[in-house]
Amino acid sequence: DAGVTQSPTHLIKTRGQHVTLRCSPISGHKSVSWYQQVLGQGPQFIFQYYEKEERGRGNFPDRFSARQFPNYSSELNVNALLLGDSALYLCASSLADPNYDQPQHFGDGTRLSIL
């Protein structure tokens, strides 16, 4: 079975631009989470979606938004890019309701560089 897939793998943008990152969860997984991992740090929670509804939001500005589609794939959008948005963006999927003790399965991420 295919794992979590993310696209693109690398992206270079300039300040002020907009970016859309995409994620396809493992087949059958209904929960998708997004994380930002700055170099040298652990992943920071951005959003979680379950059954196409936002279930959680981390401490990120409104420039960050996301959505989940009927096929459970997801997009992360970031507007008005700043240099500080340069990071590895990770998508993770899990099988069931987020209240349960399910481990998350991560994609290999999108490396976003802001010039």
Add this chain to the structure above:
Amino acid sequence: AQSVAQPEDQVNVAEGNPLTVKCTYSVSGNPYLFWYVQYPNRGLQFLLKYITGDNLVKGSYGFEAEFNKSQTSFHLKKPSALVSDSALYFCAVRPRNSGGYQKVTFGTGTKLQVIP
């Protein structure tokens, strides 16, 4: 607020020796605890989790972790290190009642270097 501390940025161990990667946490109530491993330019891979029961949890690739409630620790261990174990290791915590979503908090990571 919940938090995770990994006090060592890097751990060096000789191949064949036992290894320990330390993790302490702070969370209200009883936690779910996880260890993940990250290889260069890759996402995180799940190693093991503590939910309840036996304090010694066994996971993938020969790793295990010991939950100590009184010390609020969840140290990762392996009896005999392999060079291929060299990677970045993350400890993560989630409270049992997370208000309806999976609010997972990760530590800052520990780089494990296994020396041949």
